[in-house]
Amino acid sequence: MARRPGLTARLLMAQLLVVLAGLATLSVVAFTVGPPLLRGHLRSAVGAVTPHLSRHLEDAFLAAGGISLGIGIAAFLAAAVVAAVLLTRRLSRPIHDLADAADRVTAGDYTARLGPTRLGPEFETLTSAFNTMADALENTERTRRRLLGDVAHELRTPLATIEAYLEGLADGVRTLDAHTLDVLGAQTTRLHRLVEDISLVSRAEEHRLTLVRAVIPAARLADAAADAVRPGFQTKGVDLRVMVTPGTPAVDADRDRLVQVLVNLLTNALRHTPAGGTVTVAAEPARAGVVIRVADTGEGIAAEHLPHIFERFYRADTGRDREHGGSGIGLAVARALVHAHGGTVSASSEGPGRGAVFRISLPAASARPDLQGSNVGP
Numbered sequence: 001m002a003r004r005p006g007l008t009a010r011l012l013m014a015q016l017l018v019v020l021a022g023l024a025t026l027s028v029v030a031f032t033v034g035p036p037l038l039r040g041h042l043r044s045a046v047g048a049v050t051p052h053l054s055r056h057l058e059d060a061f062l063a064a065g066g067i068s069l070g071i072g073i074a075a076f077l078a079a080a081v082v083a084a085v086l087l088t089r090r091l092s093r094p095i096h097d098l099a100d101a102a103d104r105v106t107a108g109d110y111t112a113r114l115g116p117t118r119l120g121p122e123f124e125t126l127t128s129a130f131n132t133m134a135d136a137l138e139n140t141e142r143t144r145r146r147l148l149g150d151v152a153h154e155l156r157t158p159l160a161t162i163e164a165y166l167e168g169l170a171d172g173v174r175t176l177d178a179h180t181l182d183v184l185g186a187q188t189t190r191l192h193r194l195v196e197d198i199s200l201v202s203r204a205e206e207h208r209l210t211l212v213r214a215v216i217p218a219a220r221l222a223d224a225a226a227d228a229v230r231p232g233f234q235t236k237g238v239d240l241r242v243m244v245t246p247g248t249p250a251v252d253a254d255r256d257r258l259v260q261v262l263v264n265l266l267t268n269a270l271r272h273t274p275a276g277g278t279v280t281v282a283a284e285p286a287r288a289g290v291v292i293r294v295a296d297t298g299e300g301i302a303a304e305h306l307p308h309i310f311e312r313f314y315r316a317d318t319g320r321d322r323e324h325g326g327s328g329i330g331l332a333v334a335r336a337l338v339h340a341h342g343g344t345v346s347a348s349s350e351g352p353g354r355g356a357v358f359r360i361s362l363p364a365a366s367a368r369p370d371l372q373g374s375n376v377g378p
């Protein structure tokens, strides 16, 4: 491919074009208007002059005009070259910096950033757009690395348990009794749930999750979730209450997915509430639709953990929770599913020992005009 002219050459060519256009205009005007004007002035000043004198004077006028235009153009060209070189030097530095930074990012160094150029708003917009892009890439890369580390870590424990039991069986140290089968089954289920949950969060975040929506009263969601977890509450001795304010509207939702969200919140509440405590799932009307709250009287959540508990694999009390078998992904799943329904979920707690409240806000089904008159779901 033919090499395109550089910035200096292009600037020079542009200025040369302006100079040539100016020169042509000046010449045409000066040499067509000048001589008749000179003749007129001469006639009114000294009367009739000999043709010889008149030609002499016109030659002098044209020579003077030509010389001044020539000198003017030489000065203009010199100034144009200096301006083009200086401007190119000033512009090429930030352009090379940008190319270098882009090369670094391409090579995987997401810390590359551009400094201020002091070249005006256009360049500032460019550098700030680049820096924002690099920030986003750095963030994504950090999350990706952490996620890979966390996934590997979460897989390691159940795999190690399964491996140890299988080795015990092979060596004859263990027998294939009910306990061994229980352990192997539980660890396999844990691995299966982990894989399912990770895939669910990814699909929801990439908007690839298919929701089977129907208009369903919020009370039915609360009841279905409470029914699913009730045996666990009875075993542990924690009171489970369902409270639905009359007039709570229906939501347009994938029933199974939202029940899954509530089950995740209720399972957490049960895990963190000691025997004798109470967990309440309440549904009530709100300005923008429906609010479903899951409140417990348990351990509570310290303020420093609250902003992070919805992150994948985040556990407030790592040692204790791992013992309980939690992977720290339940709330990430809940948040992804609620967002997929156009809602929000938040957590609050007055501190350790003072219980926790999770609040899901969903648009009411009637808030979506396209769903007016749809069938009410099961």
Ligand SMILES: Nc1ncnc2c1ncn2[C@@H]1O[C@H](COP(=O)(O)OP(=O)(O)OP(=O)(O)O)[C@@H](O)[C@H]1O
Binding pocket: 264, 268, 269, 272, 296, 298, 299, 300, 301, 309, 310, 314, 315, 316, 317, 321, 325, 326, 327, 328, 329, 330, 331, 332, 355, 356
């Ligand atoms: N009701 C609650 N009371 C106190 N702490 C809670 C409550 N719900 C969640 N947490 C804290 O938030 C963390 C994240 O919860 P999440 O449901 O995402 O993970 P998990 O329950 O530990 O594991 P998983 O849900 O994957 O089995 C928990 O580890 C716990 O520390």
Ligand SMILES: [Mg+2]
Binding pocket: 264, 267, 268, 326, 328, 329, 330, 331
């Ligand atoms: Mg959980």
